[in-house]
Amino acid sequence: MSTSDSKHDIVPVPHEAAELFRLMAEEIEECAIFLMDPHGVITTWNRAAEVMKGYLAHEAVGQYLGILYTPEDVARDRPAHNLREAAKHGYYREETWRKKKDGSLFFAHVALTALRDDGGQLLGFSKVTLDLTPHKMLEQCLDEKEETQRIMEAAKAGTWKWQVGNGHIEFSPAFLGMLGYQEHELGQQDDAWDKLVHPDDAPGWGAQLAAVRQQCPALPLACELRLRRKDGAWRWFYMRAEWRWNERDRAFLLMGVNVDIHDRKLLSQESEALALQIQTERNRFAAILDQMPVSVVLAEVPGGAVLYQNQVSQRLFGTPPLALPSYRDYAQFQLADADGRPLPAHEHPLARAIAQDAPASAEQVLARQADGALAHFSVSAAPVHDDDGVARVAVSVMHDIEAQTRLRKLLEAEKERAQVTLKAITNGVVTTDLDGLVDSMNAAAERMTGWSEAQARGQAVGAVVELRDADGAAAPDNPIALCLRENRAVSSPGHALLLARGGRRYSVEHASAPLHLADGRPDGAVLVLHDVTEARGLLDSLSHQATHDALTGLVNRREFSVRLQRALDRNKETAEKNSALLYMDLDQFKIINDTCGHGAGDELLRQLAYAYGQHVRERDTLARIGGDEFALIVEHCTEAEAMRVADKLLETTRAFRYVCKERSFQLGVSIGLIPIDGVADSVEEALRLADHACYIAKESGRNRVLIQKSGDVEMVQRRNDMYWTTRVGDAFRADQLELFYQPIEALGGAARGLHYEILLRMKNGSAGPILPGTFLPSAERYDIMPSIDRWVLDHSLAWLEQHPQHVAELELCSINLSQRTLADPAFRQYAVARIGSSSLPPQKLCFEITETGAAANLHKTLSFINELKALGCSFALDDFGTGMASFAYLKQLPVDYVKIDGSFIQAMGCSQVDFEMVRFTNEISHLMGRRTIAEFVSNQDTLQQLKAIGVDFAQGFLLGKPRPLAPAPRA
Known part of the structure; x- marks a missing residue:
C-alpha cells in the first residue's frame, strides 16, 4: 500500500465528518452553534443553543432564523440582510441584542459563516453565538460610575462613609481633593472630623449628629458648616447624610455628601449686608426729612x-x-x-x-x-x-408763610424804615460823616471787614471797606463817595468782592444811602453790606452739579448737549469744518459689576474718566452720557487729528487695569467717530449718528475705532433697519399686517385634506403687499420677532376658530417661528396656553423652524418642541441643507417634516450634484422616519423628478402662489 493510499484511508467520509462535527458541537457548552440551509432555515441545534436561547432542538430545527431576532430587527429585515452579507463576504460578525424564547434579551457576539462546496456552491450557513450580557452590564456599570464621578466633580461635591459603631470613616478622592488632602492624610477614624470642623460650628454639628445617632435610621443629617482646608483656609459646605444598611457588617452605615457652597454663602452674606445698608440709608433719609419744618x-x-x-x-x-x-x-x-x-x-x-x-x-x-x-x-x-x-x-x-402774610399788612406803613432797620440788623452796616470817614460799624461789618469799630473810626471808608468787582479788578468808584456827591442812594449792580484784613474774601452785595437831619440837611451816609458768599458758593455748587456728572466729575449729558449745539452752530457759521464727535461705549463693563458689585464699577468709571482726561485738551469737552458711555467733542482739528485722539483713548483703555478682589480686569472700548461737517442738523441726530458708528464698531469685533460718514454702507443699513423697525411698530398699531397662505400638495396621488403654510405680509406697499424679506431682517436685528410671531400665532388661531367648516377640511396648517422666539420662555408659555385654550385640534398645527435658528440654542429648542409636541402639534425643519451640520441636527431634533431648501430644488434639473443632494436628503429623512417637502417647485420637469425619487410633498408657484387667508382656502 502506498503512502498516499494510507493517508486517504484515515480521512473520514463526508457523512462521518458531519457526524463528528455534530458530536463536537453538542459537547461545547459556552457557544450556541447551529447550522442553516441556504434559505436560513435551522437544520442543526446544539445543547448550548437550547440553554442560551430557550428553544429545544425540536422547537428550533425547521424554523427560520428570524425567531432569534428582536421585533425591531425583524421589521428592519436584519435576518435576510445578515445572510446576504455572509453569502457575499463569506462571513458576517456583529455584537447586538438577541431575543430568547421567553421574550427576554441578551447581548450576544454572533459569527455567521457561509458554507460552500469545492465548486463554490452555497450549501448553507453556520452560526456561533457567545453570551456577552455580563460583560455588557459590567461595561455599563463602569460607564455609570465614571459619569457619576464627573457629575460630582462638576458639582464641587465629595462623599464619605462612616461606620459609626467602630468609628471607621472613608473619604472619597473628590472630598479629599476639595480640601487639598491626599489619601490617608486625614486618617480613617472619626477624630478626623475634629481636624476639619470649624470651632464655632462644632457644637451645633455635634448636637445634630448625636440626635441623628439616637434616632438611627429614621433621622438624616443635614447642615451647613465650615471645614478647614489643608492650607488652613475655611470653606462653607452643605452636608447631608442618610443611614444605609451594610449587609456585610450587619450594621447601619452613615453615608454622606458634602457640597462646596462657599461662594454662594459669601454672596448671601454680602447681599444681607447691602440690604441692611440700603434700609439704614432709607431710614436715615426719612429721619432727616421728618425733622424738617x-x-x-x-x-x-x-x-x-x-x-x-x-x-x-x-x-x-x-x-x-x-x-x-x-x-x-x-x-x-x-x-x-x-x-x-x-x-x-x-x-x-x-x-x-x-x-x-x-x-x-x-x-x-x-x-x-x-x-x-x-x-x-x-x-x-x-x-x-x-x-x-x-x-x-x-x-x-x-x-x-402764614406769619409773613399777617406781618405784611402790619409793616406796609413803615416799609422804608423797616427795610433800613432790617438791613442794619442782619447785614454789615457802616456809617460815615460828610467827608466819608467812618463813624460806626455793627458787628457784622466788623466780621466782614476784619476791622474793629475802634480801629476803623476816623478812617476813610475806602480803606476800611475795600471793594472790587467780581473779577477782582479795582472798583471804578467808591459807593459812599458817589452817594455823598450825588446825594442819592447807590446800590451795587451785581456781586462785588470785599477784601478783608488778613486776606479773607467775601462775595457781597452793597447799597448806600444819604443820611439827613430832621430839617433835611445831609449828615453823612450809610453803607449796607449783604454777605452772599455762602449763597454764591451754593449757586456755583448747584450750577456745577447741574452740569456735571456726580460720579466722575465730567460734564453730564445735558451740558454736553448744550456744548455740542454750540459746536454745530459754529460749524454752520463758518466754512471751515474742523470738529469731530466721538461716542465711546465700554466693552465687557458688565463683568465688573456682576463680579465685584456696582460700587466697584463706579470706582472703575471714576478712575477711567480721570485717565481719559489726561488726553483731552482744555478746549475740548469730555462727558459721561450714560452708564458706561462717554462722549468727546474735539474742536479745531482735522479728521486725522481726531482719529489720533480716538487712538489715544483706545490705547488708554487697553492699558487700563482695574484690580478688585485680587483679580485684575481689562476693558475695551468701541468708539464711533463722526466729523461735524454738516451731516447732522441737531444734537439728537449727531449723537444718533455717532452712536450708530459706535454700534457698528462693536458689531465689527469691539475694541476699535470706526469713522462714519454720510452715505457709508453700514450707516445706510442701520438707518434702513431703524426705518423698517418703525414701520413694523406702526403696522402693529394701524393693523397693517395681514396673513397669506400657500398650498402644500401631496405627491403620493392619494386625496388629502387642506395643507398649507401661513405667510406674513405688510399692507400699503407701493407695488402691493410688502414681502417679509424686506422688513423681517430688521425685526430680527432689533429683537421684535417674538412680538411678530405672537401676532401671527394669535391671528392664525383666531381666524381658524372662526371657520369651523374650514377646520373640518384642514389636514395641516404650518406656522413659521423665528430663532429668537424659540429661545423665549415667555413665548413658549404663551403658545402652550393659547393652543391649549383653543377649539382648534393641536394635531392640525405644524410649526416650521430653521436649522440655524434651532442650532443657536439647541437646549431651549428641544424644550420648546417637546412641550408643544406633548399637546399634539408637529414640527418641520425649514431650509434644510443650508447648514454645515444639517444631518447631525436632524438626528437630534424630533421633527416630523423636512423641508428641502429651494436652492437645491430649483437647480436639480440642470445640476446632477443638486439632484443627488435632494435624493440623498429624501432617503436619509425617510430612513429617520421624517416626511419630506420640496420648496420652490416652479415647473413640471422638477415636479416629475420629485415624484420619481419619492418626495412626499411639494410647494411652489407651480402648485399655487401665496394668497390672502380670507376668504377661506379651498381643497
Missing part, C-alpha cells in the same frame, strides 16, 4: 404716585399718609389759589413739575388742613434727574 412730598415720575410724606405733611393733610395712585388724584390735597379757587389736580405745582419735566411753583396757596382750617403756603416742586438725565422722582416742598 416744611411739608415734603415725594412722587413717582411719570405716573405721579405718592411715594413718601414727611411728618409735617401728614399732620397737614391727615394720617395715615396719602397713597395717591397718580397725579390726576392730587385734588385730594385740597389746595386753593390766593383767591380761594380750588386748584384742579393738573394745576398743582407737583403735577406740573411731573408733566412738564421742569420746576414749578406757586407763591401763595391756601391749604385745607386736617382740622378744617385754612393756612397760607408757598409751594415749589421740581423733578429730580438721575445721572442719565432721566427724572424718576419729583419733590414738592410747602413753606408755611
Whole structure:
C-alpha cells in the first residue's frame, strides 16, 4: 500500500465528518452553534443553543432564523440582510441584542459563516453565538460610575462613609481633593472630623449628629458648616447624610455628601449686608426729612404716585399718609389759589413739575388742613434727574408763610424804615460823616471787614471797606463817595468782592444811602453790606452739579448737549469744518459689576474718566452720557487729528487695569467717530449718528475705532433697519399686517385634506403687499420677532376658530417661528396656553423652524418642541441643507417634516450634484422616519423628478402662489 493510499484511508467520509462535527458541537457548552440551509432555515441545534436561547432542538430545527431576532430587527429585515452579507463576504460578525424564547434579551457576539462546496456552491450557513450580557452590564456599570464621578466633580461635591459603631470613616478622592488632602492624610477614624470642623460650628454639628445617632435610621443629617482646608483656609459646605444598611457588617452605615457652597454663602452674606445698608440709608433719609419744618412730598415720575410724606405733611393733610395712585388724584390735597379757587389736580405745582419735566411753583396757596382750617403756603416742586438725565422722582416742598402774610399788612406803613432797620440788623452796616470817614460799624461789618469799630473810626471808608468787582479788578468808584456827591442812594449792580484784613474774601452785595437831619440837611451816609458768599458758593455748587456728572466729575449729558449745539452752530457759521464727535461705549463693563458689585464699577468709571482726561485738551469737552458711555467733542482739528485722539483713548483703555478682589480686569472700548461737517442738523441726530458708528464698531469685533460718514454702507443699513423697525411698530398699531397662505400638495396621488403654510405680509406697499424679506431682517436685528410671531400665532388661531367648516377640511396648517422666539420662555408659555385654550385640534398645527435658528440654542429648542409636541402639534425643519451640520441636527431634533431648501430644488434639473443632494436628503429623512417637502417647485420637469425619487410633498408657484387667508382656502 502506498503512502498516499494510507493517508486517504484515515480521512473520514463526508457523512462521518458531519457526524463528528455534530458530536463536537453538542459537547461545547459556552457557544450556541447551529447550522442553516441556504434559505436560513435551522437544520442543526446544539445543547448550548437550547440553554442560551430557550428553544429545544425540536422547537428550533425547521424554523427560520428570524425567531432569534428582536421585533425591531425583524421589521428592519436584519435576518435576510445578515445572510446576504455572509453569502457575499463569506462571513458576517456583529455584537447586538438577541431575543430568547421567553421574550427576554441578551447581548450576544454572533459569527455567521457561509458554507460552500469545492465548486463554490452555497450549501448553507453556520452560526456561533457567545453570551456577552455580563460583560455588557459590567461595561455599563463602569460607564455609570465614571459619569457619576464627573457629575460630582462638576458639582464641587465629595462623599464619605462612616461606620459609626467602630468609628471607621472613608473619604472619597473628590472630598479629599476639595480640601487639598491626599489619601490617608486625614486618617480613617472619626477624630478626623475634629481636624476639619470649624470651632464655632462644632457644637451645633455635634448636637445634630448625636440626635441623628439616637434616632438611627429614621433621622438624616443635614447642615451647613465650615471645614478647614489643608492650607488652613475655611470653606462653607452643605452636608447631608442618610443611614444605609451594610449587609456585610450587619450594621447601619452613615453615608454622606458634602457640597462646596462657599461662594454662594459669601454672596448671601454680602447681599444681607447691602440690604441692611440700603434700609439704614432709607431710614436715615426719612429721619432727616421728618425733622424738617416744611411739608415734603415725594412722587413717582411719570405716573405721579405718592411715594413718601414727611411728618409735617401728614399732620397737614391727615394720617395715615396719602397713597395717591397718580397725579390726576392730587385734588385730594385740597389746595386753593390766593383767591380761594380750588386748584384742579393738573394745576398743582407737583403735577406740573411731573408733566412738564421742569420746576414749578406757586407763591401763595391756601391749604385745607386736617382740622378744617385754612393756612397760607408757598409751594415749589421740581423733578429730580438721575445721572442719565432721566427724572424718576419729583419733590414738592410747602413753606408755611402764614406769619409773613399777617406781618405784611402790619409793616406796609413803615416799609422804608423797616427795610433800613432790617438791613442794619442782619447785614454789615457802616456809617460815615460828610467827608466819608467812618463813624460806626455793627458787628457784622466788623466780621466782614476784619476791622474793629475802634480801629476803623476816623478812617476813610475806602480803606476800611475795600471793594472790587467780581473779577477782582479795582472798583471804578467808591459807593459812599458817589452817594455823598450825588446825594442819592447807590446800590451795587451785581456781586462785588470785599477784601478783608488778613486776606479773607467775601462775595457781597452793597447799597448806600444819604443820611439827613430832621430839617433835611445831609449828615453823612450809610453803607449796607449783604454777605452772599455762602449763597454764591451754593449757586456755583448747584450750577456745577447741574452740569456735571456726580460720579466722575465730567460734564453730564445735558451740558454736553448744550456744548455740542454750540459746536454745530459754529460749524454752520463758518466754512471751515474742523470738529469731530466721538461716542465711546465700554466693552465687557458688565463683568465688573456682576463680579465685584456696582460700587466697584463706579470706582472703575471714576478712575477711567480721570485717565481719559489726561488726553483731552482744555478746549475740548469730555462727558459721561450714560452708564458706561462717554462722549468727546474735539474742536479745531482735522479728521486725522481726531482719529489720533480716538487712538489715544483706545490705547488708554487697553492699558487700563482695574484690580478688585485680587483679580485684575481689562476693558475695551468701541468708539464711533463722526466729523461735524454738516451731516447732522441737531444734537439728537449727531449723537444718533455717532452712536450708530459706535454700534457698528462693536458689531465689527469691539475694541476699535470706526469713522462714519454720510452715505457709508453700514450707516445706510442701520438707518434702513431703524426705518423698517418703525414701520413694523406702526403696522402693529394701524393693523397693517395681514396673513397669506400657500398650498402644500401631496405627491403620493392619494386625496388629502387642506395643507398649507401661513405667510406674513405688510399692507400699503407701493407695488402691493410688502414681502417679509424686506422688513423681517430688521425685526430680527432689533429683537421684535417674538412680538411678530405672537401676532401671527394669535391671528392664525383666531381666524381658524372662526371657520369651523374650514377646520373640518384642514389636514395641516404650518406656522413659521423665528430663532429668537424659540429661545423665549415667555413665548413658549404663551403658545402652550393659547393652543391649549383653543377649539382648534393641536394635531392640525405644524410649526416650521430653521436649522440655524434651532442650532443657536439647541437646549431651549428641544424644550420648546417637546412641550408643544406633548399637546399634539408637529414640527418641520425649514431650509434644510443650508447648514454645515444639517444631518447631525436632524438626528437630534424630533421633527416630523423636512423641508428641502429651494436652492437645491430649483437647480436639480440642470445640476446632477443638486439632484443627488435632494435624493440623498429624501432617503436619509425617510430612513429617520421624517416626511419630506420640496420648496420652490416652479415647473413640471422638477415636479416629475420629485415624484420619481419619492418626495412626499411639494410647494411652489407651480402648485399655487401665496394668497390672502380670507376668504377661506379651498381643497
